[in-house]
Amino acid sequence: MAKSVHSERQQLIAKALADQRRARGLSQADVAKAFGRHQPFIANIESGERRVDLVELLVIADVIGLDIHALIEQLRTAPH
Template identity: 35%
Template structure:
């Protein structure tokens, strides 16, 4: 397994996005095409090697036909009380 370059609570964001992609039935390649990117873009995110900004998060959620607010609620529920950035 590839080593993440981001620690702490970033893993929760990655987990939620990865779980949502799998639940949507999309492959990394299919999701990447929906957002106009290459498969490696999704792979790098899912390996924790790339941070996702809020606009990317919304675009990914919508591409997966998920409500961005509900997905973000899932992230919030998993975060530590004290977030280290």
């Protein structure tokens, strides 16, 4: 099994976060500031260099308006 940081599901999370952030017209710096972090923190998540834990995911999803339930459904149907 591939390392989970590079798994298809992790990539799906990173892409969903980046796509939704862009759709909302937010920069990585905007999201990082709302989250109380620096821009590289968000860049590393979106690039797949850093995994996002559940609490971080929920906070970021709130900031960017991501439907976390829809993301979970996508993850459930994605290959392992």
